Amino acid sequence: MKKSYSTLVNKKDIQSIAIGGFDGMHIAHQKLFENLDENGAIVTIESGFSNLTPKRFRQEYTNLPIYYYVLDNIKYLEGKEFIKLIKEEFPNLKKIVVGFDFCFGKNRKYCVEDLKELFNGEVIVIEEIKNNDIAIHSRYIRDFIKNGDIKKANEFLGKKYKIVGSQIKGQGLGKSDFVPTINLQIEDFLLPKEGVYITKTKIKNDIYNSVTFIGNRVSTDGSYAVETHILKDDIQTTYNKVEIEFLNRIRDNKKFDNFKDLKEQIILDIKEAKEFFN
Template sequence: MALSKVDAIAIGGFDGMHMGHQRLFEALGENGAIVVIETGYANLTPGSEREHYTHYPIVYYSLDDIRHLEGKEFIDLLKKRFPLLKKIVVGYDFHFGKNRRYSHSDLGEFFDGEVSVIDQVSIDGDSVHSHKIRAKIQIGDIAGANRFLGHNYRIKGSVVKGQGIGKRDLVATINLECKGYLLPYEGVYAALTRIKGEEHLHPSVVFVGHRVTTDGSYAIESHILGEEIGACSAASVCFVKFIRKNQKFESLDALKEAIQNDIALAKTELNRLSL
C-alpha cells in the first residue's frame, strides 16, 4: 500500500511486536501504517525484523533525528508524511516530543483528527511489556516470553564454522552468529529452525551458551532432528521450550548421552505442536 493512502498510524517503539502492540494495530483499519521510533535498544525484533509480524507498512524514525522536536513539530512531521492522516493510535504510556514532555493527553492539542489510546494489555493478570519479555528470555522462561509475544521468540544469523567435533563425535549442528538480538539464558531448547531460502521449519534442538565441556567458547548450535542439512549461509531459530540449563560433563560420552536425551525431550515437545 502506498503511504500516500495511509489514514491511520500507530506510533511506538514496538520491539517484540508483542500482544500489547498487536492491540494497537487492531485499531488501525484498512489503510493503516506503523510508525516505529528507533531508540537503539531494540533487540527482540531489531530493525526490519518487526515486519515479520504485521501486514501493515512500517515507517522508521531514529529517535536521535527527532528528539529535538517539540510536540507540534513532531505531529506536523507526521502529517506531512501522511497527508490523509485522520487517526493516531498510541498506548496508554505513550510520550513524545522534546524530553518526552508530552503524553497521549496532549495529542489533541496538535492533531485535529481522532486519537485512540489503547489500555494496558494483561495476560494471566500480568501486564505485557517488552522489558518483561526480555527478563523472561534471560531467565529461560521462553514459554512465558512466547505467551506475551504471541509468537515464538526468533533470532537469525549467519552460519559460521563450529569447533569441528559435533558431526564427528556428537551430532551435526548448524552454528550461528546472531548479532543484534537478545540471546536466551544458557541452555538447551526445543526449537524450530528455518534455513535461509526455505519456507520449511525444521524441528530441532538448539544449544545456546558456552561449550563448558569442550573448548569453552560461546556458541549457538542447532541440530536438525532426523534430517541431513547441506551447506547453508544463514538460518533463523524459533525457541519453543526450555529443556535444561547449560552444564559441564566429565566426558564426551556423557555429553553425547545428554544430547540424546535432549533430542528425545525436544521431539516430545515439538510433537505436541502438531497434535
C-alpha cells in the same frame, strides 16, 4: 524518515497511523494495529535497542506498511514540531493510535493528553493489555527470555520467539564425536539464557524439529556458541540464513568431566525433544 523496503505505499493515501517502539510486535502492539483502517500504517520510533524484532523483521508480523523514525533525530522536537513533522509526512492523516503510556517530544514531556490537544484529528488510546494480571510490555518479555522462560515469553508475544543468524564454521566435534550441528552467528537479536532448548529450525522454506544449544561450550573449547541439531535428518547446508524458533527449555548449560558423559546428556536432550514433538 526511513520506510520499510517491503512496502510501496503513497504517504498521501495513509489516513491512520499507530506510533510506538513496537519491539516484539507482541499481543499489545497488535491491539493498536487493529484500530487502523485499510489505509493505515505503523510508525516505529527506532531507539537502537530493539532486539526482539530488530530492523526489517517487524514487517513479518503485519500487512501494514512500516515507517521508521530514528529517535536521535526527533527527540529534541517540541510537541508542536513533532505533530507538524507527522502531518508533513502524512498530509491526509485523520487518526493516530497510541498506547496508554505513549510520550513524545523533548524529554518525553508530551504524553497522551498533549497529543489529543495538538493533533486536529481522532486520537485512540489503547489501555494497558494484561495477561494473567501481568502487563504485556517488551521489557517484561525481554526478562522472560533472559531468564530462559521461553514458554511465558511466547505467551506474551502471541507467537514463538525467533532469532535469525548466519551459518558459520563450528569446532568440528559435532559430527565426528557427538551429533551434527549447524553453528550460527547471531547479531541484533536478544539471545535466551544459556542452555538447551527445544526448537524449530528453518532453512530456506523447510522447517525442521531441532534441539538448540546456547552458551559457552564449557566441556570442550570454552567458546560461546549458538548451534542447532536437526532431529532425524543430517542436514548438509551452507545456506547463509537460518531461523530458530524457541518452543521450550530443556536444561541449563553445565560442564561435563568427559566426552562420554557429555554425549550421553546430548542423547537424553534429543530424546526429550523427540517426546515433546510426538
